[in-house]
Amino acid sequence: MQSPKNPSGEPVIGSADTSRVIRMARLEPQRWANGRGWTREIYRAPVADPLETAAWRLSLADIEDTGPFSPFPGLERHLLSAAPVPLQLSIDGAVHDLCYTQIVSFAGASEVATTTVHGRAQALNLMVRSGICGSLDLLRGDARLPVSAGFATALVVLDGIVALDGRRLERFDTVLPGADETRLGLRGATVARVRVGPFCGRV
Numbered sequence: 001m002q003s004p005k006n007p008s009g010e011p012v013i014g015s016a017d018t019s020r021v022i023r024m025a026r027l028e029p030q031r032w033a034n035g036r037g038w039t040r041e042i043y044r045a046p047v048a049d050p051l052e053t054a055a056w057r058l059s060l061a062d063i064e065d066t067g068p069f070s071p072f073p074g075l076e077r078h079l080l081s082a083a084p085v086p087l088q089l090s091i092d093g094a095v096h097d098l099c100y101t102q103i104v105s106f107a108g109a110s111e112v113a114t115t116t117v118h119g120r121a122q123a124l125n126l127m128v129r130s131g132i133c134g135s136l137d138l139l140r141g142d143a144r145l146p147v148s149a150g151f152a153t154a155l156v157v158l159d160g161i162v163a164l165d166g167r168r169l170e171r172f173d174t175v176l177p178g179a180d181e182t183r184l185g186l187r188g189a190t191v192a193r194v195r196v197g198p199f200c201g202r203v
Contacts, residue, residue: 021167021169022042024172027041027042051072067113068113074108076128077127078125092110126196137193137195138158139191139193152194155184156194
């Protein structure tokens with residue numbers, strides 16, 4: 001059986017039953033339509049669906065300039081500031097000053113623009129189809145966690161030392177937990193937890 005692939009065509013390391021790893025270094029950046037930044041699509045479900053019909057999509061954006069975001073009607077968006085530089089967004093006229101790891105949620109049809117950016121900002125973006133529960137939260141510090149599909153839909157390394165069953169993960173590498181339980185080790189680390197589906201609002 002062939003390994004599953006993410007939308008970029010790169011293989012996802014692992015099987016459907018075990019936790020799978022998507023290496024950020026293997027993802028090809030794509031230029032924004034307005035030319036103001038770059039995006040790396042981490043995962044989309046279902047994989048074969050276009051963004052317009054997919055249930056959810058996870059990506060990492062590099063934001064280089066001020067200006068508007070593209071609208072995505074019919075989607076709900078959750079954005080995490082993923083670089084240690086200030087990022088200011090205007091969302092439907094309200095100003096949001098985001099520091100590293102701060103999260104903001106808004107409708108895909110909202111009028112959103114970057115109004116201030118210092119250096120190169122980065123944003124982890126979760127987009128889910130309206131009516132589907134999606135959330136982002138953070139795991140921090142030192143821990144050894146049992147990880148399965150019931151714990152998270154995806155886990156994205158933001159900083160620190162993180163290992164999956166003893167295998168070191170790099171910054172922005174993503175784990176897609178499977179049915180079988182594996183162990184995630186954190187040491188002075190920050191990991192973004194993505195949850196999509198009926199369990200996403202549970203603590």
